[in-house]
Amino acid sequence: MIQVQAVQPERTAESSVVFSVRDLNVFYGEFRAVRDASFDINENEITAFIGPSGCGKTTVLRCLNRMNDFIESARVEGKVQYHGVDLYDPQINSNEVRRRIGMVFQKPNPFPKSIFENVAYGAKLSGRFSKTEINEVVENALRQAALWDEVKDRLKASALGLSGGQQQRLCIARCIAVKPDVILMDEPCSALDPIATARIEDLMQEIKKDFSIIIVTHNMQQAARVSDRTAFFTTEINPESDRRTGVLVEIDSTRKIFSMPSDERTELYVTGRFG
Amino acid sequence: MRAVLGGAAMVTVVISALILFVLFRGAIDFFRSIGWDFGILVDDSAAPGWFPRRERFDLLTIVLGSIVMGLLAMIVAVPLGLGTAVYLSEYAPPRVRRIVKPAVEVLAGIPSVIVGYFALKFIAPNIVDPIFSPDQPRNMLVAGMAIGVLVVPIMASICEDALRAVPMSLREASFGVGARKSTTTVRVVLPAAVSGIVAAFIIATSRAIGETMVAAMAGGRDGSGPRVLSPLEPGLTMTAAMTNAAGGTDQVKAGAPFQVLFFVGLLLFVLTMSLNMIADRVVRKYRQKY
Numbered sequence A: 001m002i003q004v005q006a007v008q009p010e011r012t013a014e015s016s017v018v019f020s021v022r023d024l025n026v027f028y029g030e031f032r033a034v035r036d037a038s039f040d041i042n043e044n045e046i047t048a049f050i051g052p053s054g055c056g057k058t059t060v061l062r063c064l065n066r067m068n069d070f071i072e073s074a075r076v077e078g079k080v081q082y083h084g085v086d087l088y089d090p091q092i093n094s095n096e097v098r099r100r101i102g103m104v105f106q107k108p109n110p111f112p113k114s115i116f117e118n119v120a121y122g123a124k125l126s127g128r129f130s131k132t133e134i135n136e137v138v139e140n141a142l143r144q145a146a147l148w149d150e151v152k153d154r155l156k157a158s159a160l161g162l163s164g165g166q167q168q169r170l171c172i173a174r175c176i177a178v179k180p181d182v183i184l185m186d187e188p189c190s191a192l193d194p195i196a197t198a199r200i201e202d203l204m205q206e207i208k209k210d211f212s213i214i215i216v217t218h219n220m221q222q223a224a225r226v227s228d229r230t231a232f233f234t235t236e237i238n239p240e241s242d243r244r245t246g247v248l249v250e251i252d253s254t255r256k257i258f259s260m261p262s263d264e265r266t267e268l269y270v271t272g273r274f275g
Numbered sequence B: 001m002r003a004v005l006g007g008a009a010m011v012t013v014v015i016s017a018l019i020l021f022v023l024f025r026g027a028i029d030f031f032r033s034i035g036w037d038f039g040i041l042v043d044d045s046a047a048p049g050w051f052p053r054r055e056r057f058d059l060l061t062i063v064l065g066s067i068v069m070g071l072l073a074m075i076v077a078v079p080l081g082l083g084t085a086v087y088l089s090e091y092a093p094p095r096v097r098r099i100v101k102p103a104v105e106v107l108a109g110i111p112s113v114i115v116g117y118f119a120l121k122f123i124a125p126n127i128v129d130p131i132f133s134p135d136q137p138r139n140m141l142v143a144g145m146a147i148g149v150l151v152v153p154i155m156a157s158i159c160e161d162a163l164r165a166v167p168m169s170l171r172e173a174s175f176g177v178g179a180r181k182s183t184t185t186v187r188v189v190l191p192a193a194v195s196g197i198v199a200a201f202i203i204a205t206s207r208a209i210g211e212t213m214v215a216a217m218a219g220g221r222d223g224s225g226p227r228v229l230s231p232l233e234p235g236l237t238m239t240a241a242m243t244n245a246a247g248g249t250d251q252v253k254a255g256a257p258f259q260v261l262f263f264v265g266l267l268l269f270v271l272t273m274s275l276n277m278i279a280d281r282v283v284r285k286y287r288q289k290y
């Protein structure tokens, strides 16, 4: 990968808009997966992405921290601004982008290392912390992720020995240990039972004062419970082929989306009559 | 159908057993026919060496030959093989991969006698001679390097399989906290694949020690001692000693000087078999659940 000189995305203090996305189009090879999405994401809010399978929620999410760079065929068009900085500017250091905009994945993916090493991984990379500081970072992250009490006596044990719900909280801890500004969560609870899900939802409320969060979810109640704003995506049949392209139907306050959405398709979806 | 296939499997098993039997019988004959006045393992005379015609079998000479050339081979094969594997699995765009991977496989298919000539006609005059100016054009360094070339494909392909088995989700976890690609490779992918890499190393070592043609052609085929460790001296591997005995180079077709072939063969068999079993254990013991 070519490392262009590191121009870092700077935050402009007064703005409360984290992402400003305009006319986003994403292609996998010839296939257009997402068409003309435009939206803003606010700071210290939880935004939910909902919509039927294949409508491009994951695709859009991964555009926001340049995770799509690793998909050979993926191509992104349009403007993705993060605190006013174009994330796809060739001068941007994409690793720094991902440090600031962390990600929690659908399936818990702890490293086959100890619990401590998992959380310390990102913080160690920066080289900014001494050994004692790292210990502190790890403890704080685990506390924030509501995992500390369960693992404090076995930090040296393998992370693979944790339960699924614990592993997912560990992944959240690993993510917040590098002190990101935004956390992107792609169906973080889909592999978890209701109790573990409730814990993660509580955790999101807990940490939203420090982070802006975007969560993709298939669970309508979850979106309604946790999010401040909701974006509804759906698919449209391409005239030129039979493949479906994802479009953003609307984004609004969660209350509005679930009570009186402006688009009929949204209403059909949130009331369970479509998708 | 079932009977035919079962028969095929049966024949394979019988052949393996037969090979073992022949080795054992030859080795026993060897022990029966040698005079025991020289040490078998270690010749303690003033000028120890591998002199089958004089019925002096200093095992240490040929074991050292195998170890030195095997080590040299691995010094070549590890960086080339692992480097190729990491490149193919982590860095190469699909277009390049489509060219490089078959090229590595072609290398795996080249008969070792050709690699032997490559050693004599290229490695010796163009690499070893200009840099080290050894006394003999055929020496352990030339042979060791060529054996290394020969085992690069196996090293590369087992390592690549191990690297590819590391799930993408682990790489993404690393990228997700801002790690660079190189950091991700070194700190996440390689450690997660370590059991496969160790297994590749052991299997490649076993191949290198078992390699015969190149060792015989380019290694100098000289076991006349004094026992040498210097890679720039000619040497004799266990395998080359066996070809000498089998081909009648030592001017004998019977008796201990011939039968020693079975004894060394048995040793070699036990050695490579143990290495392969260790590799198997390593893979099983450290297999990651991810």
Ligand SMILES: Nc1ncnc2c1ncn2[C@@H]1O[C@H](COP(=O)(O)OP(=O)(O)OP(=O)(O)O)[C@@H](O)[C@H]1O
Residues within 6 Å of the ligand: A028, A033, A051, A052, A053, A054, A055, A056, A057, A058, A059, A060, A071, A073, A244, A246
């Ligand atoms: N790596 C890829 N290569 C090619 N096509 C892809 C790739 N990833 C996704 N797609 C396609 O892009 C479209 C959008 O996929 P995406 O995963 O973003 O949908 P999603 O809304 O997240 O779906 P789900 O709810 O099932 O997770 C789908 O048609 C999918 O088949």
Ligand SMILES: [Mg+2]
Residues within 6 Å of the ligand: A057, A058, A059, A186, A216
């Ligand atoms: Mg998805």
